[in-house]
Amino acid sequence: MPEKLKFNETAVANCLLNNYGIEVVRVVPIDGGADQNALVFKVESRGSIYFLKQKPSSVDDSALVVQDFLHNQDISEVLSPIKTNDQKLSASINQSKLVLYPYIEGFSNAEKPLSEQNWIEFGQTLKKIHSANIPESLQGSIRLETYSTRFPKDLVRIISQIHEDSFTDPTTLRMVEFFRLKEEELNKLLLRTDQLCSKFKAQSRPLVLCHSDIHAGNRFVDKNGGLRIIDFDEPIFAPIERDLMFIGSGIIRPDTSQEIDLFYRGYGKPDFSLEAIAYYRCQRIIEDIVLYAEDVLYRDIDVSDKATSLDCLVSNFNSGGPLEFAYQTIK
Structure with missing residues (x-):
């Protein structure tokens, strides 16, 4: 913790x-x-x-x-x-x-839509990040993609705990009920993520510098209309799909087809793997489920904050939500 x-x-x-x-x-x-x-x-x-x-x-x-x-x-x-x-x-x-x-005075993409020019700038900026020539003196301090199984294992542990332990807190009881209702779907998600990871790792994709959390909340527009990239707190050398999976993922907000087209007008046409995009989307959903579940189960936070975390957890399963987009990546 x-x-x-x-x-x-x-x-x-x-x-x-x-x-x-x-x-x-x-x-x-x-x-x-x-x-x-x-x-x-x-x-x-x-x-x-x-x-x-x-x-x-x-x-x-x-x-x-x-x-x-x-x-x-x-x-x-x-x-x-x-x-x-x-x-x-x-x-x-x-x-x-x-x-x-x-x-920076302004707004995030989670709060308001980006302009057409901002979407193009976002694509151009992410391309520059992915193309950055990182000096050797800095490379050793940046983590490498390992395709960690930490969060899938944590989700299995939480599912097991829900069956074995008893709870009295109302928010926790709501989460337990939801997990039991969705247990088959959670196990399907775990299996799909493992299968996609095996296929993706076999492709040996080149590694570039990635932001790793470039969702709508971290795309910011200042008061002059300029694009800013914030919360670059977890840089990683990973395949480009680690970042590109956020475009059209439904995480925080859905991106329209026009917005996605504008992004790639700025970024260019990358040679990306749909298996990799699908893997990273599924992996991110598992990570979010685990972190929000741990908020409810373990963290010393206010009742209202626990309820908010549970709502965020549940939103992954909503119609038009991240899980639906993840499954649609590869039909």
């Missing part, structure tokens, strides 16, 4: 003053969304606003180095951290670290 982060406004203000020379007026917590491993804030200073992430000290800065590298390689759409006075990408505070970004 993620380390429990503690927020101390005075300590944060002192850290920002000492490391960035920023005199803080106010620090406002922001809903961190699905990132269980960070606290996020809007920082107001005299005349400026910043976006702040607080992360466990155990999280290394390799993702920040990637963000900084890409931003300085003519891929300015990738949001990169503001450096400290001594040119570091984060600042230590107690048992955690602070990462400071410019505060």
Whole structure:
């Protein structure tokens, strides 16, 4: 489970003053969304606003180095951290670290549709990321795709636990009932994911730098209409399908056929594997189911947050939802 982060406004203000020379007026917590491993804030200073992430000290800065590298390689759409006075990408505070970004006024693709030009820019930007020539000094710090079976195994464990344990919490009981109702479909999903992985791995696809979480919530448009790529926190060397699977996946929001066409007008016509797209979509659904189920079963969070996690879990199975899109990838 993620380390429990503690927020101390005075300590944060002192850290920002000492490391960035920023005199803080106010620090406002922001809903961190699905990132269980960070606290996020809007920082107001005299005349400026910043976006702040607080992360466990155990999280290394390799993702920040990637963000900084890409931003300085003519891929300015990738949001990169503001450096400290001594040119570091984060600042230590107690048992955690602070990462400071410019505060971007605008909206995400989860909130509003992108314009036609934004979709083309998104395709162009992702192509530049996939084509980036990463220096050897940085390559060793970026994880490699291993086609991990962690989340499928976790889902099997959760299904077993639901049969063996007894529960009293109303939200947990609702989830248990849903899992029992969908158990056959969950087992079908697990089997399909395993079969697709076997076919896909045999193809030996080339590896490129991937964002790995480029869903609608991480496609952002600033107040001037410019596209921004945010939350580049889990870079990975993987086949292009690791990112391309999000286009038309139904995750967070459905993309229209016109939007998909506009994206590929910017990206170009890639040689991708439908088996790989289907695998990554199924794998992502399993991951989301596990993480939301763990929210309900294990995490010390508010009742309303547990209910929200359960709703997100269930939404994967809705008509027109991610599971339907995943199964339609290969008829």
